[in-house]
Amino acid sequence: MSEPVASSRDGEAAIAFRGASYRYDGQEIDAVERVDLRVEVGERLGVLGPNGGGKSTLLRLALGLVRPTRGEVRVFGVAPERARREGLIASVAQRSGAELAFPLSVRQVVLMARAARVAPWRGLPAEVREAGERAIDLVGARGYADRPIGALSGGQLQRVLIARAVACSPRVLVLDEPMVGVDVLGQQKFADLLTKLHDEMGLTIVIVSHDLRAIAAGCDRVACLNRTLHSHGAPKGLTPQVLAEVFSHDVEAFFGEVHVDAHAASECADPGHMHDHGHGHAHERGDEERGS
Amino acid sequence: MRTIEYLTEPGLAGIYWPMVLAGFAIALTCATLSVVVVLKRLAFIGQGVSHAAFGGVGVAYVVGVTGVGSLGQELGLLGIVLGFCVVSALTIAHFGREDRADSVIAIVLVGAMALGFILFEVAGRSAAAGGRVSPPGVESVLFGSFTGVGWRSAVLAWVVALVVMGVTWALRRRVVFWAFDEPAAEAFGLRTRVLGAVQMVLLALAIVVTMRLAGVILATALLVLPGAIALRLSRRSVVVFVLAQIAAVVGVLGGLVLSFEADLQQGPSVVGVLLGMLVVVAVWARWPKGQIVR
Numbered sequence: 251m252s253e254p255v256a257s258s259r260d261g262e263a264a265i266a267f268r269g270a271s272y273r274y275d276g277q278e279i280d281a282v283e284r285v286d287l288r289v290e291v292g293e294r295l296g297v298l299g300p301n302g303g304g305k306s307t308l309l310r311l312a313l314g315l316v317r318p319t320r321g322e323v324r325v326f327g328v329a330p331e332r333a334r335r336e337g338l339i340a341s342v343a344q345r346s347g348a349e350l351a352f353p354l355s356v357r358q359v360v361l362m363a364r365a366a367r368v369a370p371w372r373g374l375p376a377e378v379r380e381a382g383e384r385a386i387d388l389v390g391a392r393g394y395a396d397r398p399i400g401a402l403s404g405g406q407l408q409r410v411l412i413a414r415a416v417a418c419s420p421r422v423l424v425l426d427e428p429m430v431g432v433d434v435l436g437q438q439k440f441a442d443l444l445t446k447l448h449d450e451m452g453l454t455i456v457i458v459s460h461d462l463r464a465i466a467a468g469c470d471r472v473a474c475l476n477r478t479l480h481s482h483g484a485p486k487g488l489t490p491q492v493l494a495e496v497f498s499h500d501v502e503a504f505f506g507e508v509h510v511d512a513h514a515a516s517e518c519a520d521p522g523h524m525h526d527h528g529h530g531h532a533h534e535r536g537d538e539e540r541g542s
Numbered sequence: 543m544r545t546i547e548y549l550t551e552p553g554l555a556g557i558y559w560p561m562v563l564a565g566f567a568i569a570l571t572c573a574t575l576s577v578v579v580v581l582k583r584l585a586f587i588g589q590g591v592s593h594a595a596f597g598g599v600g601v602a603y604v605v606g607v608t609g610v611g612s613l614g615q616e617l618g619l620l621g622i623v624l625g626f627c628v629v630s631a632l633t634i635a636h637f638g639r640e641d642r643a644d645s646v647i648a649i650v651l652v653g654a655m656a657l658g659f660i661l662f663e664v665a666g667r668s669a670a671a672g673g674r675v676s677p678p679g680v681e682s683v684l685f686g687s688f689t690g691v692g693w694r695s696a697v698l699a700w701v702v703a704l705v706v707m708g709v710t711w712a713l714r715r716r717v718v719f720w721a722f723d724e725p726a727a728e729a730f731g732l733r734t735r736v737l738g739a740v741q742m743v744l745l746a747l748a749i750v751v752t753m754r755l756a757g758v759i760l761a762t763a764l765l766v767l768p769g770a771i772a773l774r775l776s777r778r779s780v781v782v783f784v785l786a787q788i789a790a791v792v793g794v795l796g797g798l799v800l801s802f803e804a805d806l807q808q809g810p811s812v813v814g815v816l817l818g819m820l821v822v823v824a825v826w827a828r829w830p831k832g833q834i835v836r
Contacts, residue, residue, distance in 0.1 A: 313729055315728060315729065334729070334730070334731040335731040336731075337731070340730065341726075341729045341730075343725055343726055343729060347723045347724060347725040347726055348722060348723040348726070349581055349582070349721065349722055349723065351581060351773070352581055352718075352721070352722045352779075353773065353776060353777045353778055353779045353781075353782045354718070354722065354779055355778070358718075358779065359722070362715070362718060362719045362722065363719065363726075363727075363730045365715045365719075366715045366716045366719045366727070366730070366732055367731075368715065370711065370712040370713070370714065370715070398777040400777075411726075414726075415730075418730070
């Protein structure tokens with residue numbers, strides 16, 4: 251196997267996957283396999299892939315919720331578990347988990363993640379409260395900061411959950427399927443918010459989604475994941491061929507009439523701005539031919 | 543008023559004051575946990591754990607721990623039952639994660655009940671043969687009996703109340719996050735499994751002391767009703783928490799007064815008063831002008 255690209259570069263990556271694989275107990279194949287991916291500090295990366303393609307697993311690896319079966323993952327050079335506990339990395343999940351009947355105000359929800367790290371015998375320090383207020387302003391939730399959390403629309407709730415992550419002053423923000431339940435009007439607002447977070451806070455942003463709209467909402471670079479990492483480059487470099495490989499047969503339903511040959515697609519991929527980090531058959535065959 | 547008479551008559555005060563003080567303590571203990579029990583949907587787990595206590599009592603009697611007489615006996619009984627409850631709570635938490643939690647709870651519940659019934663019989667026979675203290679009637683374990691509460695039990699109930707309230711206070715910010723959104727709490731670095739386990743142990747502790755007074759079956763009521771009442775009255779966390787404590791104390795003390803005045807069993811009287819409060823609050827909260835929620 252060739253040397254992973256990531257480890258040969260200098261400088262600390264925000265997130266570095268080096269040959270990372272993860273297999274769930276009792277499964278025959280890896281959920282994600284030999285992923286080499288460097289998320290650079292300050293960039294906005296979209297990870298696009300079909301449902302069941304290992305996106306959530308990749309995210310869990312980055313957050314240190316699971317350890318790679320093989321390979322390693324580093325967040326700012328430290329173990330992801332540590333990065334998570336120290337608040338270097340924060341995430342916004344799909345909003346299914348929250349119990350909205352909870353008697354909490356928007357402000358309390360924004361503060362809860364940061365507050366959970368404050369010693370119990372202390373009141374909330376002023377700097378924590380200020381971080382919360384800044385986060386509320388940043389996501390534009392000032393108008394409903396005192397309302398009960400159960401009284402928000404889907405889009406408002408999502409902003410509040412982003413504010414909760416931002417209030418922890420992380421350096422990387424990870425968003426899982428952020429477009430679920432967001433209407434067309436909300437999409438542009440969401441894209442604007444991401445740009446604001448990136449520009450004003452200098453946040454590194456990773457969006458994980460099966461929805462191209464979510465990725466298109468302001469990512470600098472796209473990686474396609476279907477168990478293995480297929481390619482990454484600027485979004486405009488994202489060709490139907492690459493998508494065909496990732497989504498296989500779903501692509502027609504996605505884009506209408508697109509005829510592609512998956513083998514041809516990966517051999518056509520321009521090595522100039524696309525790194526094939528996976529170990530697709532086409533690629534390996536290519537290496538052998540060059541070697542002989 | 544029989545209540546006044548019971549509490550002021552020198553001969554009776556030694557029986558009824560411990561009952562009232564212990565009732566106050568279990569009200570605070572259960573109310574402390576009840577808001578989270580309701581919101582985190584732990585009521586059915588509480589039901590399973592409280593019935594597991596029945597198995598624990600059976601084990602205690604078979605090994606000769608009756609909880610009667612010395613402090614050692616009392617602590618021994620509490621310890622065995624607590625151990626039994628904690629093990630079943632953790633079993634439910636562990637298997638419920640992978641399998642269907644409600645089935646796991648049902649299995650633990652009936653298993654512990656069956657074991658308890660069998661062990662009660664075994665203990666009853668050997669006690670009769672050896673001339674030792676025979677176990678109490680199954681009914682008193684199921685429905686509790688305030689009348690057997692002495693000063694020692696009352697003090698123990700207060701110790702447990704202070705422990706449960708203290709731990710909950712120390713963990714309040716984490717518990718709120720965990721109960722509100724467990725997956726997110728994990729993703730933000732909270733040790734959610736530890737928090738869950740601590741909550742299970744607190745639940746078991748609350749159930750063990752409540753069981754002595756209100757019985758196995760009614761322990762669940764005290765863990766659910768105060769939270770359910772308080773959540774209908776406010777959407778502010780601190781207010782809800784305080785209201786749950788008030789509701790529980792009013793319910794328990796009101797239930798005791800009812801039981802004294804009408805000569806009823808204490809456990810069911812307490813539940814009756816709490817249920818009555820819930821109905822009043824639910825109707826009021828839905829009444830057009832009484833809409834204070836939302």
